[in-house]
Amino acid sequence: MPELPEVQTTVNGLRRHVLGKKIAGVWTSYNSPYFAGSGTIKDPAYFRTFEKQILGRTIVSVDRRAKNILINLDGGLTILVHMKMTGHLLYGRYRFVADKPKDPWQPIEPESLKDPFNRHVRLMLTFTDGTNLALSDMRKFAKVLVADTRMIHTSDHLDGIGPEPLERGFTLKKFAECLARRPNGKIKQVLMDQNIIAGVGNIYADESLWRAGIHPLERVSHIPPAKLTALYKGVLSTLKNGIDFGGDSMSDYRNILGERGEFQGKHQAYRRTGLKCRKPGCGGTIRRLVVGGRSAHYCDQHQKLSRK
DNA sequence: TGCAGTGTTGCTTC
């Protein structure tokens, strides 16, 4: 479930394990329509270009922008990875099994890299020291491409994305200004709009709204200043907690060593439909409704819609 | 068996 904290956890793992590694081999199963953002990976000619660009390059740094992972190589190129719904980057030792054309890569170690991810490896980078970086992606929505490092932030892939909520300059004032761009929007959808604020997805939106006591359907312009302040703190604290707990593995998120995060155990709203609200003295019940095609979870007592 | 639901995003339509 890669939202900002999961992507950051992945980036932290990459910084720890793959800096300085030199790419010695590239393999892909050719069947991800979102590879390169345009389906071109199905074209062997595109893959050869991709391979040629990164072979022999060394990973010099790793960054995150919203939910995108930026793997910077020497020579001025960057591999951009967006994990979308089910993507995982997994680091370890794999070996190629020639008699398994569908799933040829098998992990040697650690044990935790076995199922279920191995079945869905779409891309494999092999480093000169024999270790590998795999992209596992069951639903094949992940985006992978190579771009000029200097141009990446102004490319179509990243241009227009809102400010990073955990960067120092992201003040309450800026938060309010961002939200004010969608005065008539439903707050939950506005929070999840990457062009408004970077990195908030379905889980962290629900948890932030629970902390702030705001109904997911509340119109932005109807939120009073005190609640806006609470939401600002709610978003920041929720995201930080998510990172501190190593991400959210309620579904299938794993860090690059295949280990679970722990934030799923801290949910107060997300997927707690029908359960009692845990806010002290609240007594409410968590309800679920659909907002913009996504499920929203909220407490029917302390997250009421304002009547205005 | 069938269908609703799953963490994200982008395209089409209005």
Add this chain to the structure above:
DNA sequence: CGAAGCAACACTGC
């Protein structure tokens, strides 16, 4: 411009 609906895909659970 923005908002809504749906599609991309594979799998799980009721």
